[in-house]
Amino acid sequence: MSTSATQPVITPSDSKSTTIRVGTRKSALALKQADFVVTSLQRLHPTINFEIKGMHSAADKDKVTALYKFGGKGLWTNELEAELMGGELDMIVHSLKDMPTGLPEGCVLACVTQREDPRDVVVVKKSLEEKYKTLADLPEGSVVGTSSVRRMAQVRRRYPGLEFKDMRGNIDTRLKKLDAEDSEYSVLILAAAGLSRMGLTGRVSQYLESGTKGGGMLHAVGQGGLGIEARADDEKTLELLKALENKEAMLAAEAERSVMRTLEGGCSIPIGVETQWVSENKLRMTATVVSVDGTEGADAEHETEVKTREEAVEFGLKIAKQLTENGAQKILDVINAARAANPNTEKWVPA
Ligand SMILES: NCc1[nH]cc(CCC(=O)O)c1CC(=O)O
Secondary structure (H helix, E strand, O other): OOOOOOOOOOOHOOOOOOOEEEEEEOOOOHHHHHHHHHHHHHHHHHOOOEEEEEOOHHHHOOOOOOOOHHOOOOOOHHHHHHHHHOOOOOOOEEEEOOOOOOOOOOOOEEOOOOOOOOOEEEOOOOOHOOOOOOOOOOOOOEEOOEHHHHHHHHHHOOOOOOOEEEOOOHHHHEEEEEEEEOOOOEEEEEEEEHHHHHHOHHHEEEEEEEEOOOOOOOOOOOOEEEEEEEEOHHHHHHHHOOOOOOHHHHHHHHHHHHHHHHHHHOOOOOOEEEEEEEEEOEEEEEEEEEEEOOOOEEEEEEEEEEHHHHHHHHHHHHHHHHHHHHHHHHHHHHHHHHHOOOOOOOOOOHH
C-alpha cells in the first residue's frame, strides 16, 4: 500500500473502532436533535463511530391514556434509560423539557447544549392567517389547540373567552389537524424551538413572552434546550460531552429545573418560567403557577448572581419559595386533589 498526501492511510489504531450509541425518541424532531448532537460530536471526534438508535416510548405508542397517568415522571424516558443503564446505549438526547427533574440512580444530566428560542408561539390556521395574528385578535369562543395544562391555564388567565381542545401528535400531525378545512381550531400553541428545528418558523404568528406584546405567557421549564443523559460512572462519555456544554444554558436550565423540582408533588404542574441573562453572571427569572381554570395565579420574579450549578439550584429554591408564599401551594393542592379524586377524565399533559 502506498501513502500519498491526498489519500491518508487508515491504520487499525485510528480506524473507527469505538462506537458510541446515542438513544432518542423516534419522532422526526427527536431524530433531528440527536442528529445535531452526533454531527457536533463527530466533528470533534472523527475517529469515533456514532450510532443513533430511535425508540418509541410508551407514551408514543399509547395516544389515548392521559399522559400524566404513565407515572408523570419519565413519561418519555423510562425505556431509553433502561437501555442506558444496561449498556446498550451510551447517551440519550432529550428535549430538556421532557426530562424529569429527578433522574434514576446512576444517570446524570451530563450536558446541556446551547439553547434554541425557549418561547411558545401561536400558529394560526392557514385559512385564518389574514384575519388573526395574536391571541388578543381572536374572538370569544375561538378554539386553541393544546394538550398542555400549562399553556391552557396561562391563556385562560389572560384571555378568558377562549376555548380549548386537545391536540396531540408530532408537529406535522398537529399542523395538518389545525389546517384541515373542517377543523375547529383557530390556533395552536407550540414551542418555537420545535418549529425552528423542523424548518417551520414561517408558521409563527406571535411569540409569547412575559411582556404585554407576548401575551404575558411563560414557557416550560427547560424548553428549547437539549439535555444529554449519560451513566454517572461513564467517564469517557462524560468527557466527550464537556465540549458540547453551554454554560449559560446549563445554569439557566438548572435554575428552572430547581423551581420545578421544589414545587412538584409527583405530577406535572402548570408552571411557566422565563430566564434571561441580564448582565455578566446575573440571571433573572420570572415564574408563574396558574390554576387550571385560569382564575388564580401566583407569580415570582427575581434576579441574582449565578456562577455555579449549586447557585443555580439555590436560586430556583428561592423562586419556588416566593411562588409558594404568593399562593402557589394552594393552587397545586387543588390540582393534586382533583387528580386523585378523578383520575379517569383528565388529559393533562406536561408541555
Ligand atoms: N411537548 C412536546 C415537545 N417536547 C419538546 C418540544 C420541542 C420544544 C423543545 O425542545 O423544548 C415539544 C413540542 C412542543 O411543545 O411544541
